[in-house]
């Protein structure tokens with residue numbers, strides 16, 4: 162662009178060249194003195210030929226226009242063609258020298274030449290040179306002229322007159338030419354002045370042009386810079402544009418999918434609207450029907466009110482009857498001693514039967530168990546059919562009765578309802594001990610610890626929740642409580658602190674009994690502020706429990722776990738102090754040695770022997786406690802096992818003890834179940850005595 166722009170501009174030199182006029186030409190133009198001088202008519206002075214003047218005038222006018230060839234310095238004689246011009250020879254005047262004969266001479270005489278059309282007629286004296294053949298003609302003409310001389314005088318007058326007339330005409334023309342010349346000279350002067358001013362103007366314009374050129378060069382550079390910047394910007398904008406296009410494309414797709422969704426929604430809305438209108442119609446019909454039955458309803462309402470009142474009355478009567486029944490039951494318990502046994506049968510699990518969906522297989526897997534006491538739920542009857550040695554079918558049945566029997570479908574909530582009063586007793590200053598006894602896989606851990614959901618959570622969490630709730634309620638009566646917990650495990654007759662650090666507790670722990678309360682040395686005793694804290698504590702302990710696989714259960718606990726919640730309350734009004742403890746014990750599996758398959762493994766054998774030893778020690782302690790109520794000097798063998806020694810204060814006659822007997826529903830476990838039932842019956846038949854509150858007075 163710049164190159165073409167530059168090349169299109171004319172250079173200063175060319176501009177100057179185009180505008181400057183050569184001074185020689187001008188001088189020639191303004192030479193009025195060189196104009197032909199014309200003799201006055203009648204003076205007889207020769208007149209300069211006009212051809213030169215005319216040429217000069219024409220040439221000057223042509224040159225003034227800047228075109229045409231340079232002026233001729235000398236006019237050329239007109240070409241002679243055709244017949245020779247007719248020459249009128251005048252008689253020589255007196256003053257004239259006589260003509261010289263035979264030699265060629267130049268004759269000066271007026272010649273009248275008639276040119277072809279368009280050629281000016283020139284009149285005036287012409288010098289003609291004759292030679293050669295022309296001389297011969299001249300001689301002929303001379304003789305011919307001599308013949309005519311006699312007629313000259315007459316014609317001469319006419320000729321003079323004609324010449325005079327011609328001279329006048331020429332003079333007029335010269336005057337006109339001079340006037341024209343003056344006009345042209347004036348115009349020339351004016352043109353000169355204009356030219357000078359134009360030149361100045363031109364120079365200033367040239368300067369301006371130069372400045373403009375420089376400015377243009379600068380502008381050009383700036384423009385090029387701008388162009389580069391714009392190109393960069395254009396690139397950026399193009400990139401932005403591409404990104405925006407992509408974005409737009411995405412947006413378009415999203416819009417399309419939204420449109421599709423909208424269309425679907427619209428279709429759904431339409432169908433919903435039609436359904437809605439149909440339902441409106443139905444509603445109107447139902448309202449009409451409803452209005453019709455309103456009267457019937459009011460009548461029925463009255464009847465219902467009456468029936469409800471009757472139900473309320475009956476419920477009050479039933480509650481009163483239940484209260485009486487419980488009071489009587491408690492009286493029986495107290496009379497009997499302070500140990501209770503609850504039997505609980507777990508449901509059949511899908512893992513118990515290979516084809517769990519097969520109802521026949523399920524029925525075949527189940528042991529024959531019956532629960533005949535549908536009112537008090539106290540009885541459980543086990544029966545079996547076998548072949549006698551003589552091949553006869555032999556039917557056997559075993560009847561057991563406990564404080565409560567929970568059937569397989571009973572929930573954790575229902576079980577806890579029965580023990581809640583007992584759990585609450587520890588806030589009143591009783592030592593309470595609840596333990597779960599049964600073979601491996603019978604549901605002891607499920608009963609005590611339970612699952613993670615609200616429905617399956619076990620007795621420990623529920624009891625703790627209740628204790629916290631009761632202590633909160635008793636605050637209004639001036640009681641302030643501190644609660645602390647410990648969680649121990651007895652494995653192979655060794656105490657392991659489940660709240661301690663490390664994989665396995667290597668410390669040696671000792672059990673100490675002081676004034677009705679039990680302490681274990683070097684174990685973590687955690688202050689408890691909320692049920693949530695207890696739950697996280699249980700989770701920690703659970704991880705550390707020693708678990709080993711046996712044939713009886715995939716996840717078999719081979720140790721006894723004892724969770725102890727110690728409660729100490731002080732009444733700020735009365736100054737009374739009461740201390741109670743709630744022991745929740747998950748005992749190790751009670752199965753016999755050969756049934757567990759532990760006989761093949763030395764470690765398992767040792768575990769089983771220790772478990773059986775401690776469980777039989779527990780049975781012995783309970784039996785001795787029963788005997789002690791008859792013989793006061795009876796020795797109680799608490800020290801026979803770590804378990805009985807740890808639970809000494811919670812098993813003695815001053816405590817409330819509850820044993821859960823957990824039973825498997827499987828026919829394969831019938832014999833183990835019978836063993837457990839017999840052990841529980843022994844415990845149940847033991848009369849320990851009446852529980853005592855541990856209340857001290859600070860005063």
Ligand SMILES: Nc1ncnc2c1ncn2[C@@H]1O[C@H](COP(=O)(O)OP(=O)(O)OP(=O)(O)O)[C@@H](O)[C@H]1O
Pocket residue numbers: 506507508510569599600601602603604605606607608714716717718748749750823
């Ligand atoms: N009442 C019940 N309802 C539903 N499932 C139960 C019930 N009782 C026990 N179970 C299930 O039976 C299986 C065995 O129960 P659990 O582990 O409590 O037995 P256990 O007697 O504690 O065995 P171990 O001595 O090995 O600890 C578990 O999967 C448990 O969830």
